[in-house]
Amino acid sequence: MSDLTQEFIQHVINGVSLGSIYALIALGYTMVYGILQLINFAHSEVYMVGAFAAYYGARHLGLNNSPGITTLIILLVFAMVVCSVLGVTIERFAYRPLRKAPKLNILITAIGVSLLLQYSGQIIFGADPKVFPNVLDDSVLAMIGTVELRTFDIAILGVSLFFTAVLTWMIQYTKIGKAMRAVSTNHVVASLMGINVDRVISFTFIIGSSLAGVGAVLVGMKYPKIDPLMGTLIGLKAFVAAVLGGIGSLGGAVLGGVLMGLSEEMVVAYLSSTYRDAFAFGLLILILIFRPAGLLGKASQEKV
Amino acid sequence: MTNSSESFGKKSLQTTVLPILAIVVFALLGQGLEVITNQYVQLVLLYVCANIIFAVSLNLVNGFTGQFSIGHAGFMAVGAYVSAYLSTSVVTQPGFFDFIWFAIAGGLVAAADGYVGGLPSLRLRGDYLAIVTLGFGEIIRVVLLNMPAVGGARGLGGIPRPAQIELGDFILTPFYLGYLQSIFWVIVTLVVLWRLVHSVHGRTFLSVREDEIAAQAMGINTTSVKVRAFVIAAFFAGIAGSVFAHSAQYLIPQTFAFTKSVDAIIMVVLGGMGSITGSVFAAVVVTLLPEFVLRPLADYTGVDLRMVIYSLALILFMIARPQGIFGTREINDLWRRK
Amino acid sequence: MSSPQGEVILEAKDVTMQFGGLKAVDTFNIALRKGELAGLIGPNGAGKTTVFNVLTGVYKPTKGDVHLCGVDIRPLKPFKISHLGISRTFQNIRLFRDLSVIDNVLIAAHQHAEYTMLDSVLRLPKHFWGEAHLRKQALELLHIFNLDKKADYQAGGLPYGEQRKLEIIRALATEPKMLFLDEPAAGMNHKESESLMETIAKIRKDFGLTVLLIEHDMKLVMGICERILVLDHGVTISQGNPEHVRKDPKVIAAYLGADFDQGVDRG
Numbered sequence: 001m002s003d004l005t006q007e008f009i010q011h012v013i014n015g016v017s018l019g020s021i022y023a024l025i026a027l028g029y030t031m032v033y034g035i036l037q038l039i040n041f042a043h044s045e046v047y048m049v050g051a052f053a054a055y056y057g058a059r060h061l062g063l064n065n066s067p068g069i070t071t072l073i074i075l076l077v078f079a080m081v082v083c084s085v086l087g088v089t090i091e092r093f094a095y096r097p098l099r100k101a102p103k104l105n106i107l108i109t110a111i112g113v114s115l116l117l118q119y120s121g122q123i124i125f126g127a128d129p130k131v132f133p134n135v136l137d138d139s140v141l142a143m144i145g146t147v148e149l150r151t152f153d154i155a156i157l158g159v160s161l162f163f164t165a166v167l168t169w170m171i172q173y174t175k176i177g178k179a180m181r182a183v184s185t186n187h188v189v190a191s192l193m194g195i196n197v198d199r200v201i202s203f204t205f206i207i208g209s210s211l212a213g214v215g216a217v218l219v220g221m222k223y224p225k226i227d228p229l230m231g232t233l234i235g236l237k238a239f240v241a242a243v244l245g246g247i248g249s250l251g252g253a254v255l256g257g258v259l260m261g262l263s264e265e266m267v268v269a270y271l272s273s274t275y276r277d278a279f280a281f282g283l284l285i286l287i288l289i290f291r292p293a294g295l296l297g298k299a300s301q302e303k304v
Numbered sequence: 305m306t307n308s309s310e311s312f313g314k315k316s317l318q319t320t321v322l323p324i325l326a327i328v329v330f331a332l333l334g335q336g337l338e339v340i341t342n343q344y345v346q347l348v349l350l351y352v353c354a355n356i357i358f359a360v361s362l363n364l365v366n367g368f369t370g371q372f373s374i375g376h377a378g379f380m381a382v383g384a385y386v387s388a389y390l391s392t393s394v395v396t397q398p399g400f401f402d403f404i405w406f407a408i409a410g411g412l413v414a415a416a417d418g419y420v421g422g423l424p425s426l427r428l429r430g431d432y433l434a435i436v437t438l439g440f441g442e443i444i445r446v447v448l449l450n451m452p453a454v455g456g457a458r459g460l461g462g463i464p465r466p467a468q469i470e471l472g473d474f475i476l477t478p479f480y481l482g483y484l485q486s487i488f489w490v491i492v493t494l495v496v497l498w499r500l501v502h503s504v505h506g507r508t509f510l511s512v513r514e515d516e517i518a519a520q521a522m523g524i525n526t527t528s529v530k531v532r533a534f535v536i537a538a539f540f541a542g543i544a545g546s547v548f549a550h551s552a553q554y555l556i557p558q559t560f561a562f563t564k565s566v567d568a569i570i571m572v573v574l575g576g577m578g579s580i581t582g583s584v585f586a587a588v589v590v591t592l593l594p595e596f597v598l599r600p601l602a603d604y605t606g607v608d609l610r611m612v613i614y615s616l617a618l619i620l621f622m623i624a625r626p627q628g629i630f631g632t633r634e635i636n637d638l639w640r641r642k
Numbered sequence: 643m644s645s646p647q648g649e650v651i652l653e654a655k656d657v658t659m660q661f662g663g664l665k666a667v668d669t670f671n672i673a674l675r676k677g678e679l680a681g682l683i684g685p686n687g688a689g690k691t692t693v694f695n696v697l698t699g700v701y702k703p704t705k706g707d708v709h710l711c712g713v714d715i716r717p718l719k720p721f722k723i724s725h726l727g728i729s730r731t732f733q734n735i736r737l738f739r740d741l742s743v744i745d746n747v748l749i750a751a752h753q754h755a756e757y758t759m760l761d762s763v764l765r766l767p768k769h770f771w772g773e774a775h776l777r778k779q780a781l782e783l784l785h786i787f788n789l790d791k792k793a794d795y796q797a798g799g800l801p802y803g804e805q806r807k808l809e810i811i812r813a814l815a816t817e818p819k820m821l822f823l824d825e826p827a828a829g830m831n832h833k834e835s836e837s838l839m840e841t842i843a844k845i846r847k848d849f850g851l852t853v854l855l856i857e858h859d860m861k862l863v864m865g866i867c868e869r870i871l872v873l874d875h876g877v878t879i880s881q882g883n884p885e886h887v888r889k890d891p892k893v894i895a896a897y898l899g900a901d902f903d904q905g906v907d908r909g
Contacts, residue, residue, distance in 0.1 A: 039431045097623045103430045104372055105622045108573060111374070112618035115566065119611040239435075278446065281439045288432055289424065312767040312774070319765040496763050503762035503769060504748060504755040504776060507741075511749045514738035521698065521732075522750040523724035523816050632740070 006145045011269045012262065017153040017222075019261020020160035024215040025238035026245070026253035026260075027167065028087075028208030034184040034248035035204050037103070041110035042090055044235020045117035046083050046209050050216035051132065051226045052125055053082035058133035067134040072155065072217070075135060079213035087209025088202050096198070121228030129227040132220035152222050163214055164254060167207065171250065180204055184248065233277060237264070240284040246297025255295060323495045330487045338480055346479050350551035352591045353486035354544045357493045359571035359583040359590075361540035366569070367577030368501055369533040370513025371425060372434035375441025376541055377564035381557065382417050382444060383410030383542025384549040385454050388463045391550065393453075400466045403485055407546035411539040417444070418538020422531040441565055448557040459556035463549050486547045493540050498580055498634075500536070509533055513578075563611070570614050573621055576628030581635040586628070590614075648676030651852060652697070652728075652820060657706035659692050659876075666692040668876040670706070674820070679846050679853045681867035683860060685896060688873040690856045691733050694822050697854075698730050699723040710820075725753060727819035731809040731826060733856075739798030743789055743808055746797050747780040750815035783811045786841065802829050807838070814849065821845075823855040827862060835859060839866045860897070864888060872896065 025047055032040040057078040058064055063071050094113050098106040135155075142149040171177035182190040183200045191197045219234070220226055237260060245256025260280070267279050287294065337349070358380055365373045387410035391398050398406070424436045454460045466481035500506045511519035512526045512533075519526050549555055571590050575582025594610050602608045621628060652674040659667040667689040674680060682690050695701045697708055699720040708715050715723050729750075738746050757772035784790040787807040792800065797808060806826055813821055826842065827835040843866045846853050857863045863870060864884040872880040872887060874896040880887050887893055 037431075039435065094619055094623070101622075101626060102370075104366070104370070104577075105626050107372060107431055107434055108569060109619050109622040111566065111569070112615045112622065115611060115615035116619065119615065123607055123609075123612065278443075281442060285424075285436055285439055288428055288436055292428065292432060312770040315770045316765050316767045499763050499765055500759065503759070504752050504757075504773070505759045505762060507745060507749045508752055510741060510745070511738055514740060515736045517700070517720075518732065518736035518738065519749070520720040521700075521724060521730050521736075522812065523721050523753045524749070525719075525721045 003146070006147050007269075009144070009147045011265050013147065013149065013153055015262035015265035016258060017156045017261070018265060019241075019258035020156055021215050021218055021257075022234075022238045022241045022260045023254045023257025024160055024163065024211045024218070025234065026242040026257045027164075027250060028212045029239050029242040030245070030247050030250060030253040031180075031184075031204050031208045033242070035180065035187070035201055036095065036106075038095065038106055038110060039239070040208075041107075041235075042094075042113040042117060043087075043208070043212060044231030044238075045114050045121070046087050046090070046231075047212040047216050047235065048121060048226075048228060048231035049086055049117065050079040050083040050209075050213035051220050051230065052121070052130075052228075053213070054079045054217050054220060055130055055132055055226060057082075064133045067137045069136075071133070072135050072159075072221070075133070075217045075220075076159070076214055079217045080210040081213075083209040083213035083216070084206040087205040087212075091202060091205040096201075118228055118232070125228050127228060129225045132224040132226050135217065135221040156218050156222065159214060159218060163211060167211070167250070170207075176200070176203060237280045240280045240287075243284060243292075243294055244287055246294030249294070249296045252294055252296035319499075323491050326491050327488060330491075331484055334480055334483045334487070337483075338477065343479075346483070347551060348591065348595050350482065350486050350547065352588055353483075353490045354548040354551065355567070355571065355587040355591045356490050356584050357540055357544035357547060358568055359575065359587040360493055360497055360580055361537040361544065362568045363572045363575070363577065363580065363583045364497060364501075364509070364540075365533045365537045366572055367579070367583075368506070368513060369509040369530060371530055371533065372430055373421075373437045373534065373537070374434050374569060375421070375437040375439070375444075375562075375565050376537070376568045377560040377562070378421070378441030378444035379414040379418055379538040379541035380545040380548065380564065381441075381448060381560035382538075383407075383414040383545030384555055384560070385448055385460065385545070386410040386413045386542070387546035388460050388549040388555055389454055391464055392460065392462055397467070398464060400469065400481055400485075403466055403482075403550065404488075406550075407485070407489060407543050410546040410549075411542035414542025414545065415535050415539035418535040418541075419531065421538065422534025425530040425534065426527050438562065438565070441560075442562065445557045445560050448560075455555075457557070459554060461554045463553040463555065465550055465553065482550055486551065489543050489547055493543065494580065494584070497536075497540070501580070566614070566618075570618055572628075573618060573626075574628055576630035576632060578632035579628070579630035579634055581633070582628055582630030585630065648678070648852075650674065651676050651711050652854075653709045654693075654697060655707055655709075657693070657696055657703045657708060659689070659696055659701060660704040666876050667696065667703075667873075670696075670873075670876075670878055672871060674852055674854060676819075676852055677846070677850065678869060679843065679867055680855070680869045680871065681863040682854060682856045682871050682873065683858070683863055684873035686858075687875075689876040690873055691824055692876075693873070694730060694824055694854075694856065698728055698822060724816060724818075728822065729813040729816045729818035729820070730822035731806070731813050731824050733824040733828070735805050735809055737797045737805055737809055737812070739796070741797055742794050743797050743800065744777070744780050744784065744793040746808060746812050747783060747815045748776055750812045751776050751780060751817075754817060780815065783814055784808075786814075786845065787811060803834055806830070810842075810845075814845065818851065820852045820854070823853065825856050825858065827857060827859060835862050836865070842866065860888075 028043050029040060032038060054075040058075060061074065063074065090113055094109050095106060098109060136151050139151050140148045141151055141154055171180060179195045179200045182193065182195055183197055187197050238257065241256035241260035242253045244259060245252025264276060264279060268276050362373065362376045365371050387406035390406045390409055391403065395402055421437060421440045425433055428436060448454060449457055465478035466485070468478055469476040469481065501509065508524050508529050511524055512529050516526045567590065571586040572583055574590065575586030598610045598613070650673045654670055654672045657667060657670040658665065670693055682693060684690055692701065696703045699715060699718055702716055710726050710728065713726065715726065738749065755772055755776060757768045761769045781790045781793060784793060789804060789808060789811065797805065800808060810823065810826060827838050830838060839862050842853065845851065867884060869882065870884055870887045871878055872893050879892045879896060880890040
């Protein structure tokens with residue numbers, strides 16, 4: 001295998017790794033949009049809180065320097081629980097009262113919640129970055145030529161696949177999953193069928209927020225510097241990923257996330273790293289202009 | 305109601321006199337203000353002027369036309385930088401009336417940007433449009449950040465105020481002259497937007513907000529109305545930028561980040577989406593509050609609560625009182641039977 | 643009622659509207675003559691509103707064409723079609739609810755304003771004259787349904803029946819040649835519906851309009867329409883004058899179960 005190919009494969013691995021994280025966060029965006037037609041601006045801050053929850057949890061439990069699978073699992077659980085609670089609380093108190101309000105109002109509220117969390121975070125956690133605890137030993141598990149398969153990437157891939165599989169199973173085969181699909185298709189009819197729409201929506205937020213928590217721990221593991229504004233950029237990219245894949249489509253979120261991660265990695269590797277972030281915005285605008293439904297979504301028609 | 309052309313002419317004249325009178329009143333007030341206030345307060349007053357124009361212009365798009373524009377700071381940035389560039393690098397020794405041209409130039413370039421920014425509304429609705437406007441605002445900021453001609457990250461400094469004018473013993477200071485210009489623009493903005501909205505053409509904005517499909521069925525080209533709203537709003541945001549630039553006398557791109565757009569959203573929401581009076585009121589409150597209440601509080605407690613309070617206010621208003629303080633009422637509803 | 647002899651001003655040929663697998667309208671044909679008062683009836687879901695939407699440019703037909711005074715309106719946007727002289731009301735009332743009654747009418751009159759934005763911004767006499775003129779016309783139109791007294795009321799606050807009437811007036815304010823009314827009597831009781839139908843007939847005469855109306859209530863439609871088309875599951879099953887349609891066995895079959903002979907009282 002030539003050097004170029006090996007380098008390329010390394011980038012693919014990095015890209016997929018990054019992409020899985022985007023996918024996890026994108027799933028949260030897409031599920032909430034599918035069910036409420038709302039861009040949950042606050043999702044990126046829920047993610048941020050997850051990172052800090054894991055951070056403080058680790059400190060509390062004395063897990064700052066004991067890398068290992070157990071630590072990973074504990075931190076994941078911690079983050080998932082805190083994020084779920086936060087997500088559900090936001091839904092209950094900020095979004096639910098506006099269920100019948102014009103879309104602009106709920107959008108503004110979402111922006112408000114996002115800002116509130118960011119700035120409160122700065123006050124409560126302090127604006128300076130903190131160092132995430134050691135989750136796993138960063139070692140090379142395998143080598144194919146010069147291509148390295150590191151523990152981090154394997155862990156990220158493994159955890160993402162696991163949760164994506166669980167989610168898919170839940171959506172396809174459980175009662176609550178069916179209810180979620182029903183509510184996202186038509187919540188009026190769903191409620192007429194006896195589905196408790198409020199509960200389903202809360203549950204959706206729990207799932208979406210938990211996944212954000214998972215993403216937060218994985219990011220903290222790989223990029224240990226965390227700060228209260230860390231959610232903004234990654235939230236944007238995950239959102240673009242969700243739109244790219246087709247917002248409202250779970251498969252789309254995963255596909256979009258992976259594509260987003262891959263293309264960002266390629267842009268940085270082969271073009272220029274200064275364009276890393278601008279790339280996301282540019283891509284978003286292009287998608288919205290040329291194919292707003294995304295890759296796997298379908299455009300809907302308004303009834304006249 | 306008399307329908308004679310004479311009474312129409314009289315009405316026309318009456319409505320022309322009022323704004324001129326307002327300018328004269330504020331001009332006189334300004335002289336007094338200059339005496340009793342210090343430089344800091346004077347600067348804040350100029351900021352109030354800029355924010356009034358900024359807020360009212362956003363209200364046209366979000367409040368009256370019902371569109372989701374959340375990147376409005378980008379247009380203000382364009383106006384600020386264009387006019388500042390003219391007054392610092394293009395024209396040496398600008399005279400009093402030159403500043404008016406700087407502002408207009410800023411407004412026009414911003415309006416052109418508004419056209420580009422408004423085009424996505426051809427295809428996009430609601431949340432999607434919001435994201436694009438947000439992106440657009442950010443792109444403008446990043447472009448300015450990477451433009452050495454206007455200082456890039458270091459910023460553009462040394463922006464002049466109108467040179468002092470001496471009328472015999474009477475001295476018109478740069479602050480006073482800058483103040484006059486700011487007041488002029490505030491009044492022009494309010495008058496133009498008010499008159500626009502209270503006319504048959506203005507009502508088309510409202511129709512787009514209320515029900516686009518019905519509006520189209522009534523012959524209204526809703527896309528063109530939306531773009532028009534963006535362009536006009538961007539123009540005045542540019543003017544606001546010019547007023548801001550020549551008051552602060554120093555610009556950095558960071559000033560016009562998303563936070564500034566949020567400021568405008570807060571002003572519009574607080575005042576009432578669809579009330580010009582509300583936006584004026586809110587702009588005054590939102591500008592003065594941080595300066596005279598929050599900053600001293602922050603100094604005392606060591607914690608800057610401004611954005612926390614703002615975001616909380618945003619959420620609470622949207623839940624409890626989405627129509628803001630004034631709803632869609634205007635000041636003239638006080639004496640007009642509705 | 644005499645049959646109109648006017649030229650054909652709206653012609654739809656073999657219009658088919660397909661949404662994915664659903665054929666909402668199948669091979670619809672109509673040739674409306676100037677001054678005609680025609681009715682489109684059929685059970686719920688028959689595709690009547692879809693026909694309206696195609697004819698007014700809200701939907702582009704999957705197949706077939708539509709010509710208004712010889713102009714192919716398919717590529718045109720709804721607002722352009724409105725400029726050509728078609729105006730409509732909606733099945734689910736689309737008033738500008740937060741605006742006043744008279745504002746709803748004034749907005750519709752926007753095409754015919756004779757003063758520009760600049761005139762308004764400068765508040766030239768032309769603006770005041772124009773506004774007064776539009777207001778006067780609006781009030782006259784509102785007077786048709788006695789809504790002029792409620793000119794400054796919020797449109798969304800009006801009783802349901804008056805909202806429907808307001809929608810009709812708003813449609814009239816665009817000075818159309820053709821008026822499409824989608825279930826204008828929905829929600830009205832029998833007396834109100836009859837009075838509404840009389841007013842529609844009068845409007846047709848006074849304004850020289852061509853009217854196409856969708857209704858459920860057969861009795862009302864029989865009362866004023868000169869020609870009736872009957873749709874069922876997107877297919878035109880009958881067409882002709884009221885007598886012909888009333889007796890057509892296909893129409894009776896489609897309405898089996900519904901009490902069309904006596905009309906239904908929706909109080």
